[in-house]
Amino acid sequence: MNSRVIEFRLACAAFALLAVLMVAWPEIDLAVSSTFYFPMGQWQSPTDGTFRSLAYKGLPRLGQALLLALVSLLALSFAPRLNWLKSRRVGIAFLLASALLGPVLLVDYSLKGHFGRARPSQVEQFGGSSQFTPAFVPSDQCKGNCSFVSGHVATAAFIMAFGWLGSPRTRRRWLLAGLAGAGYFAWVRMSAGGHFLSDTIFAWFATYFSLWLTEWLFRRQKWLP
DSSP states (O other): OOHHHHHHHHHHHHHHHHHHHHHHOTHHHHHHHHTTBOTTSOBOOSOSHHHIIIIIIHHHHHHHHHHHHHHHHHHHTTSTTOHHHHTTHHHHHHHHHHHIIIIIIIIIIIIHHHSOOOOGGGBGGGTOSBOOOOTTOOOSSOSSSOSSSOHHHHHHHGGGGGGTTSOHHHHHHHHHHHHHHHHHHHHHHHHTTSOOHHHHHHHHHHHHHHHHHHHHHHHHTTSOO
């Protein structure tokens, strides 16, 4: 069986298992967040000062710069004298489409805007005034830019896209890089009270499945072999 088919099936099984686990036992989220919360009402935040500027504020700016660069490269690929870009047009278009479909549309404009889940620092268990709600359960505890799912983690996970269409070995390397980047920003955001564990886990899956959907659409249009 193709290694990519095995990977996809394992990812679907892991997603289903984790989704059932987090919905059936939502106290897992509270337990994990409590390890970063001090009784005096402070979070064990590693995002103060310079670190906060680089990690918290820097990643969204990097994502915006990547989108701008991809749009520019795609436009330049139609220039008559830039044949080296023309040969890479499909790859550039794939990266741009998957970035827009995943971290931008699915995460920022759909999930974060419609589930209404309050962040850890906003719920009653950690000194806030909002009610805690499990993952995948719509609520009215947040009006916008809510907790489910993490935009930072979804953006960091997008690293895997750069090896998505490569050889199995290249794909695995970039997939591991995407896991590492997502794991790092999951720690950054959870330790600051910005996200629950489930917010970070399913942010990675949101990016992962959006890449599969983009590839399926490209192959259906015969833009990829």
